[in-house]
Amino acid sequence: MTRSRGWVLxxxxxxxxxxxxxxxxxxxxxxPAVVKLDLTYACNQKCVHCCVVPERREDLSLxxxxxxxxxxxxxxxxxxxxSGGEIFLRKDxxxxxxxxxxxGFSLRLMTNGSLIPxxxxxxxxxxxxxxxxxxxxxxxxxxxxxxxxxxxSFEKTVASIRRMRxxxxxxxxxxxxxxxxxxxxxxMVDLAESLGTTWNLDGSILRRxxxxxxxxxxxxxxxELADVVEYRERRxxxxxxxxxxxxxxxxxxxxPCGAGRAMCTISPYGDVFPCSVMPMLAGNIREQxxxxxxxxxxxxxxxxxxxxxxxxxxxxxELAPFCVLCPGRSVLxxxxxTEPSLFRCSETAIHRDVYEKIYLEGGSCDEPRx
Amino acid sequence: xxEVMEQVMVHNADAAARVIDGEAFIITPHDNQIHNLTGVAAxxxxxxxxxxxxxxxxxxxxxEYDVKPEVAKRDVISFVRxxxxxxxxTLK
Ligand code: SF4
Ligand code: SF4
Numbered sequence: 397m398t399r400s401r402g403w404v405l406x407x408x409x410x411x412x413x414x415x416x417x418x419x420x421x422x423x424x425x426x427x428p429a430v431v432k433l434d435l436t437y438a439c440n441q442k443c444v445h446c447c448v449v450p451e452r453r454e455d456l457s458l459x460x461x462x463x464x465x466x467x468x469x470x471x472x473x474x475x476x477x478x479s480g481g482e483i484f485l486r487k488d489x490x491x492x493x494x495x496x497x498x499x500g501f502s503l504r505l506m507t508n509g510s511l512i513p514x515x516x517x518x519x520x521x522x523x524x525x526x527x528x529x530x531x532x533x534x535x536x537x538x539x540x541x542x543x544x545x546x547x548x549s550f551e552k553t554v555a556s557i558r559r560m561r562x563x564x565x566x567x568x569x570x571x572x573x574x575x576x577x578x579x580x581x582x583x584m585v586d587l588a589e590s591l592g593t594t595w596n597l598d599g600s601i602l603r604r605x606x607x608x609x610x611x612x613x614x615x616x617x618x619x620e621l622a623d624v625v626e627y628r629e630r631r632x633x634x635x636x637x638x639x640x641x642x643x644x645x646x647x648x649x650x651x652p653c654g655a656g657r658a659m660c661t662i663s664p665y666g667d668v669f670p671c672s673v674m675p676m677l678a679g680n681i682r683e684q685x686x687x688x689x690x691x692x693x694x695x696x697x698x699x700x701x702x703x704x705x706x707x708x709x710x711x712x713x714e715l716a717p718f719c720v721l722c723p724g725r726s727v728l729x730x731x732x733x734t735e736p737s738l739f740r741c742s743e744t745a746i747h748r749d750v751y752e753k754i755y756l757e758g759g760s761c762d763e764p765r766x
Numbered sequence: 767x768x769e770v771m772e773q774v775m776v777h778n779a780d781a782a783a784r785v786i787d788g789e790a791f792i793i794t795p796h797d798n799q800i801h802n803l804t805g806v807a808a809x810x811x812x813x814x815x816x817x818x819x820x821x822x823x824x825x826x827x828x829x830e831y832d833v834k835p836e837v838a839k840r841d842v843i844s845f846v847r848x849x850x851x852x853x854x855x856t857l858k
Contacts, residue, residue, distance in 0.1 A: 414800040418791045425787045474784045474791055502782035502793040524780060526798040566798050 418474070422658035423651055426700070427472035428690060430659035432672055433464070435492065437481040437664055441508050442545040443533070445574055445611040447604045448481060455664040458488045460682070462495050464662070467686040469499040476501035479672075481664070484511040493523040502526045508544070509553035517556075517563045530557055530593075531570045535583040542576045543614075554591070561592045573599040573624055574614040581624055585631075597628045600739065603728060605675045618742040626750045635718055635751045642717035648705040652723045656699035660690070670699045674724035676733075699723070699733065707734050718747035771821040771839075773857040775814040775846050781854060785812065794853050801854055806831060810845060814855050820846055 422429035437450040456464070468476070476496055483489060484507060496503055503523060509530040520528070530553060534540035537550035544550075560567055569588040573581055581597060588595035601615040629635050651657060656670030656678070663669070666681040668689050678696050679689035690696065702723065705711050710721060713736075722740055729737040777783065783792040790803040790811050803811050806827065813823045824842045828835050849855045 414791070414802045417789070417802045418786075418800060421786045421789050421791075427784075427786050429784065429786065429791070472784050472786060474782055474793065500782055502795070502798075521795070524782065524795050526782075526793060526795060 419654040419658045422472070423654050425472075426657055426690075428468060428658065428660050429472055430475045430477075430654065431468050431473045432477040432479055432659070432661040433461075434479050434481065434662065434664050434672075435461075435483045435486050435489070438485050439480060439482040439508070440485060440511055440546065441482070441549055443508075444543055444545065444576070445572070445601050445614040447602045447611050449604050449606045449608075450481070451665060453665040455486075456666055456681075458491055458495075460666070461492055464666075464681055464686060465495050465499045465501075467681075469501070471687060471690055474502060475504065477504040477506060479506035482508055482511055484513070484516075490516070490519070493519075493525070497523045504529060506531075508549070509556045510544075510546070510549045511552070512556040512560070514559055517559050517565065520560070520563070520565055525565065527566045527568055528560060529568050529570055531572055532584060532588065533572055533574070534577045535580055535587040539577050539580055543572075543574060554587075557591050557593065567591075567593040569593045569595045571595055571597050572601075573597060573616060573621070574601065575616055576614065578616050578620065578624070582627065585627075597624055599624050600725075600743065602673060602725075605728075618739065618746060621743070622746050622750060625746050626753065629750055629754060635747050636755060639717050639751060639755075644716070647716060648703070648711060650704055651700070652702060652704055652707065652721050655724055656696045660696075668693070670696060671724045673722070674699070674727050676727060702733060707736070709736050713741075715741070715744045715748055718751060719744040770843050770847070770857065771824070772819055774817055774819050775823060775849075775855050775857055776817060777811075777814050777855055778853055792854050796853055799852075801852065807845065810842060811849065811855070814849075820857070 418429055436455045437448045439448070478492070483505060486492065493503065503525045504527045505525055506529045532540065532553065533543035534550065540550040541547060557567055571581065571584045571588060577584065585595055585597070599616055599621045601611050603609050603612055655674055659671060661669045661672040662681065668678045668681060668686070670676060670678060676695045676699065678693040681689065704721065710716060713719070719740065722737065723733050725737040725740050726735055727733055729739060778794065780795045781792050783790060785808065788808060790808040792801045792803070793799070794801065809830070810823060810827065813826055818826070820842065824835070824839050827833065827838050827842060846855065846857065850857050
């Protein structure tokens with residue numbers, strides 16, 4: 397990242413810092429700088445842990461999406477993530493990407509990777525696709541497909557990743573850890589690295605937006621995620637940076653996150669939510685303009701009003717320096733913006749234990765990787 | 767140095783950019799990096815949207831800020847070269 401103060405240009409090795417600055421600045425100015433649009437909830441895979449809830453309503457049409465893009469651009473959107481379901485099921489995806497490019501967004505595509513037409517890949521750069529996020533559930537067809545439940549999906553996804561890499565497209569592989577694949581997580585990282593991509597290990601499974609707990613059956617018990625957290629920290633130190641940068645007073649004054657302040661999620665049916673994991677309906681763009689929802693929604697006002705010091709349990713929590721506090725997860729897990737999610741608290745206790753094991757008990761840590 | 771002064775600084779048309787409360791956020795597509803410019807630097811970058819020469823940008827900065835012309839000239843030149851190197855702008 398490049399950051400300037402006055403005349404001076406400084407370069408930081410952590411591009412996360414610039415994104416944090418964007419979220420912080422946009423949160424203060426209430427600019428929806430980061431928008432996620434789910435283009436469809438239709439999907440060609442049948443992932444066991446899927447938390448998407450398809451409805452009978454029509455997906456937004458290309459024309460509705462055009463109007464929406466113009467509106468969010470006008471409100472200051474910079475990053476646009478297109479997600480699903482599976483976005484490559486939309487026949488009009490090239491038109492959608494072209495429109496997004498015309499509106500000047502930096503684009504991130506989120507896909508299972510098994511349906512990307514090879515002829516589409518060279519065009520991605522033209523559409524200003526900055527990154528493609530692909531989910532992977534195993535390092536072999538057997539493990540991956542025990543989650544996707546579609547024969548052949550592993551080979552197709554890996555082939556697409558290879559093609560995109562050859563075309564110079566940046567890819568981040570989301571390595572989703574479930575009961576089915578926890579025993580293979582190191583090999584999954586090896587595969588991602590051999591494909592030349594960055595990766596993220598994620599062991600938290602979400603219940604569905606309609607409240608169904610079905611996906612949670614595949615959640616690895618938090619206590620068993622310690623190895624994953626330790627491995628991730630040794631490869632990409634993050635807890636260390638969090639702990640070093642933490643200051644209680646500043647932390648208490650801040651807002652929990654950018655949900656509804658700097659970011660929002662829009663469903664294929666036009667429903668606007670403060671964040672993709674926060675099931676609080678702020679409005680629908682088929683009934684009101686995006687600007688009306690963003691500027692006047694009572695739900696968004698409620699979300700924006702919260703400061704960390706209002707979160708009674710969190711405000712005095714000793715684990716706070718290790719916590720990625722998530723009000724969305726709180727709403728999803730216990731219907732309250734202010735009551736912490738027990739999952740998040742247990743996960744944070746693991747973060748603290750791993751931090752102490754690596755940094756206070758004399759362990760060593762690999763150099764950070766970009 | 768005289769050569770740079772006559773060049774026109776323009777924004778990279780392929781970069782996504784927004785100004786939020788005086789801070790510029792620019793995402794360069796070749797490396798997907800986000801750049802955050804604040805204060806005078808954000809202003810210099812903003813002036814790149816007006817199709818001005820570096821000479822004219824220096825003059826505008828001297829008009830707008832309390833800075834000596836020779837300091838502004840030296841620093842703006844090195845700054846726009848850096849921006850050009852990072853493909854945030856191009857010099858034509
Ligand atoms: S660990 Fe739990 S209680 Fe503590 S700050 Fe995080 S969410 Fe709040
Ligand atoms: S609610 Fe949670 S997932 Fe959403 S932006 Fe906030 S911290 Fe992130």
